[in-house]
Amino acid sequence: MKRNLVYIFLLLIILSACNESVKSPVMVNAKPALYPDYSDVTVPASIAPLNFTITAEKFDRIDVVVSGSKHGELHVQSKDVIQFPQDEWKQLLSDNKGKDLKVVVSLKLDGKWKQYQPFAIHVSEYPIDYGLVYRMIAPGYEVYSKMGIYQRDLSSFDQKAIVENTLVTGSCVNCHAFNKNNPTEMNLHIRGANGATMLLVNGKMELYTTKTDSTISSCVYPYWHPSGKYIAYSVNQTRQAFHVVRNERIEVFDQASDVVVYDIKTNQLTTSPLLKTADFETFPVFSPDGKTLYFCVSKKQDIQSNYKKIKYSLCKIAFDPASGKFGNKIDTVISATKTGKSISFPRPSFDGKYLMYTQSDYGNFSIWHREADLYLLDLKTGESRPLKEVNSDNTESFHDWSSNSHWFVFSSRRGDGLYTRLYIASVDDKGNVSKPFLLPQKDPRFYDASLFSYNVPEFVTAPVRVNANELEKGLLKKDRKKMEYVKY
């Protein structure tokens, strides 16, 4: 026993010797250039450690001290990247909920230390959902390699596959959506020879064919009705084209598109004639009370000659959840004619206060538009503003709200201009939006080596449980429930 204690003591001495003390540092009158930039961000208390490094300058050692304004301190030193111990990090954030963490970074080069001005990390009082679900895919053109839908626990670095396209050869997965972030009510689409739309209702899986004789395509861009009784989809005839100039790549258009609503109980797909016109209707979403259907619409244009004139307005139509009937008029919420811009991906917050959308110069596939930015519409005042707090000079596109509407996640190409990464920001009760933070990874250099883009991030309140073996069997059986179209 005594001998063991001696060993433990010696081990502690050896370990403590690994951390050098920062002696007589030269003070630098600037904040450190972190990678990723986590300075002055607001984070939920449950977030995984914000590991970082510094790439802008060389160093032999990096020393970081994080101290809570209420309680606790964390001291980490490394020769390349700062990786905080998860348990201590969790405790520190938990102890300082609603307060700030002060972070002091020191660098050692050629035997001399220098210390930067401290920066803060604000620990929010608002909790965040359990995790995120997103698609990981190379930002390609028409062909896809390995890809899948994955879930990430936000309190750790654990990422698990929900469905990967290795499961069924030649498949592609997309269009995942949840009802108010509930993982037991999920939509997922699998393309390919064994394709299907999978609906998970109360955890029970069913595979569907969503193409009907009366609709122009299979159902895409799903959005659940808050009651769980309906799903709004758009049906789109989509094509791609490719730019030839240096700073543009891909253009995705709809040659035709309509909005439809699926009644899960009756297995009926229907729409209003107002949503199935010669114009391009797309991106339907229900309001949190379920009584309004928002969507985007543009006048039909010839794509080859007038593709830059395709501009989508944000519109809405009344919806009666009891009868499944639509109102008899469409209201324009934000007119593309007035703004001269185009709206995509409208997403109402679950508290009914806001509607967030992406605005770009034209078209509906803002993912490939550098000028695409996030905008926030205040549903009470009707005022809309660009989210300067989170926008960058590169693409900001798909976004989703946490179940308490105090956090939103969005995809952005600001990292390297091509590979989309996920950023999270908070909105407080007064509508103040915080500086976003990049989804943390165990090794902060992870994104540099990754050839995947993160698509369509969706919050979930608990882990998603899709039985991949059951899904594989179902897909290979080719036995599908066919949605029935009913004329309105």
Place this chain on the structure above:
Amino acid sequence: MNKVLKYSGGILSFSFGIAVWLFFALAYSNHLHYQEQFQMFLFTSDYWADLMSRPGGLADYLGTFFTQFYYHSWLGAFFIALFLVLLQQQVSFISSRLKDNPLLYPLTFIPSIIFWVLFCDENYLLASLIAVMLTLLAVQLYFYLRHPLVRIIFAAMMLLALYWLVGGVFWIFALICICVELFFFRQFTKFQWIVLIALFVICIATPPLLTKQSLQYPLSRLWWGISYNRYSTVSPVLLLLAWISIPLVSLMFLLPVKSMGSKSAIFWLCAEVIALIVVGDWFVRHSVDGAKEEIMAYDYNVRMQNWDQVIAMADRKTPDSPLSVACLNLALCKEGKMNDNMFHYFQNGPEGLLPSFKRDFTVPMVVSEIYYHLGFLNTSMQYDFEAMEAIPDYKKSSRAIKRMAEVNLLNGEYKVAEKYLHMLQHTLFYSSWANEAMQCIGNETKMDADPEWAQLRQYRMKEDVLFSEEQKDQMLGLLFMNCKTNRMAYEYLIAYTLLNKDLNHFVQYFPIGKTLNYKEIPVHYQEALLAFWAGSGRKMADFPWPVSQTVGERFNNYARLSSSGGYAEEQIKDLYSQTYWYYLQFRK
């Protein structure tokens, strides 16, 4: 007798190795180049961790490690030869332990010959061979374990480990271990046999089933192996044959062989060797795909910008597939010979100039080269990206990443370029290029010091349009109008109309090339102008363009023969198959 047997083994193995090396280095080298480009081995922990996270990871890792040496085909061929000889030595070791039977030594080449045959198919990967070798290495270790209990524990543990390290071939280990127990150790009690067999059944059945619970692959792939073939849907029968041949050969050593004199022994050995050579030769010959090797050779030479070698290949044997013809046309254009010489070779329409996009991993990679040299940088990058994404085993392509890094550099997309270059810095054969290219990030002066890059930066499109596969002539026209010194764009535009037999557009586009200051109208253009004029019904006396006397006289003669009927076509073919007129009139 003993001396003969002693030395014959080594000589046979050495000769076999040399034969394999010569075959892959000289006759099949482009298959190796082809394979190398569809993977990207990285000296990073992430790459290791990624491959090791699935069954067969170590075999895949070592397979891709050695496949990177295919960049130099002679070196790649050396490793294939080395591994096939090592496999033969392993089979010999195991077989001779069961029963020393030197007269049957040549049979130990059978598994290696089967793998040689398999490797004639470019989609069988080196990992399949390394997986077998690692499995046999485990068998070799098994021979050194003297205690039955230790062997039982070792066999069970090794089976589990082998599944993860080498993949689907792991059960061969159990099969051979049973042979070893039956015919080498012969120590087991009944109870020990029951334990061993029970453990084998459990250790073979459970790993794929357990893996299925955590990895999303079809169960069949988890059984047969993920990384042995580029395609997931290919039948595993040939691999099964290779695997089964190993215990079968070993068991053949148990056959009783009468003792014989040295002459008989030599005769017996020679007969076996000759039989193996004849049978092996037949199988290898029937597995070789010369047509693919030829296309791969064209592609390799285009990739390396060996334009004269491309033309020399075509001079030896005129290419006839759209891809090889497209490579030839690119080489002719780069060498300034397209306008005068392209119809000296077989032409198969516009598809032999700019092949259409296909959702596969080979065609777009080749076509990307053409768009790159033309100055359609985005389209070139798109084709490379698509080719890489279409690689069936989901590997990344060092060739495609290099091109994508290059195009992003030229486009001024430095962050993405840096990402790709950083990856290439972790490779063996692309790192020095990546280090050089890294210095061009944000440094346009340094980029312009490279003549090719400087030219491409001039050629790239300044005004945006949406690229149209269906209107390639318009795209080429826009590219030329974008930079009127882009000779290649002009010549491709004209070639496109000629190959389309679209003389009206040819005549419309022909004058825009004035800025290129040709000394005289190129021969094929003269031929096309004469054909257009004659076809328009106007008087030849009013022909407005200057043509050489030779071309004019040949045209008159052609027109006379063409209108005479009878056996004229054969005569025309003999005299004029290298003219545009012949293509216009007779090529479908």
